[in-house]
Amino acid sequence: MIINNVGFDHCHDADFFIDRPDGSxxxxxxxxxxxxxxxxxxxxxxxxxxxxxxxxxxxxxxYRCVPLNVFENDWVHFDFDDIGEEEEFLRMNLPLExxxxxxxxxxxxxxxxxxxxxxxxxxxxxxxAELFMRLMFIxxxxxxxxxxxxxxxxxxxxxxxxxxKIYSRPYEQRSVxxxxxxxxxxxxxxxxxxxxxxxxxxxxxxxxxxxxxxxMLLSTTNMNINDISANSGYRSYVHFARQFKxxxxxxxxxxxxxSQNVT
Numbered sequence: 001m002i003i004n005n006v007g008f009d010h011c012h013d014a015d016f017f018i019d020r021p022d023g024s025x026x027x028x029x030x031x032x033x034x035x036x037x038x039x040x041x042x043x044x045x046x047x048x049x050x051x052x053x054x055x056x057x058x059x060x061x062x063y064r065c066v067p068l069n070v071f072e073n074d075w076v077h078f079d080f081d082d083i084g085e086e087e088e089f090l091r092m093n094l095p096l097e098x099x100x101x102x103x104x105x106x107x108x109x110x111x112x113x114x115x116x117x118x119x120x121x122x123x124x125x126x127x128x129a130e131l132f133m134r135l136m137f138i139x140x141x142x143x144x145x146x147x148x149x150x151x152x153x154x155x156x157x158x159x160x161x162x163x164x165k166i167y168s169r170p171y172e173q174r175s176v177x178x179x180x181x182x183x184x185x186x187x188x189x190x191x192x193x194x195x196x197x198x199x200x201x202x203x204x205x206x207x208x209x210x211x212x213x214x215x216m217l218l219s220t221t222n223m224n225i226n227d228i229s230a231n232s233g234y235r236s237y238v239h240f241a242r243q244f245k246x247x248x249x250x251x252x253x254x255x256x257x258x259s260q261n262v263t
Contacts, residue, residue, distance in 0.1 A: 017064035
């Protein structure tokens with residue numbers, strides 16, 4: 001797979017529009033967080049917020065903001081190394097040139113990861129980015145199949161959305177009460193459902209997501225450790241250091257030294 005370009009968390013003004021009569025020369029995957037207008041075969045369709053849209057290669061690309069609104073999206077321009085790889089993608093029967101309403105948190109996390117890999121010096125960055133792309137295709141296919149078969153569990157979807165949020169944005173301030181309110185559940189019902197679906201409590205998962213994020217920052221950046229604590233969602237460095245050691249067996253400084261091979 002060839003990833004030609006990628007953009008994460010882009011916000012455009014109300015006059016934004018794209019008009020490519022001959023397409024972009026490759027495939028285009030869009031994750032659109034805001035309502036938008038897409039034109040296909042001369043017909044305009046108003047799409048809701050949280051929509052996936054895939055343009056095949058060689059097709060016109062025309063989409064724009066809803067009047068008086070902004071346009072927020074992630075996007076990936078991609079292509080294939082050979083015909084066989086493209087045919088394998090097409091056999092997945094993902095809806096092309098059709099709005100696919102679905103939660104975007106996990107897909108956005110994948111696009112963010114692809115962007116990170118693309119501009120990193122990681123020796124396996126190409127393979128990693130390709131795996132994130134394939135994972136997105138699988139999740140879009142899964143969403144489509146569940147929608148058709150009616151197998152979707154409303155409660156599971158709500159709880160999954162929360163989990164995707166804490167792993168893609170672990171730095172956000174959350175509590176059991178605020179998150180239960182977000183999914184319109186009581187505190188006790190939310191905690192029970194979370195443990196039932198994922199085998200861990202919400203707080204355990206939140207701590208794991210923050211420590212995982214901190215580990216990434218410690219091993220790949222030179223950011224000050226106090227700043228890493230704050231950027232991982234902690235208001236207290238002492239609290240961060242204690243939970244980090246409980247999870248990893250190392251202090252943040254020790255982990256950085258080992259992961260970066262600093263002696």
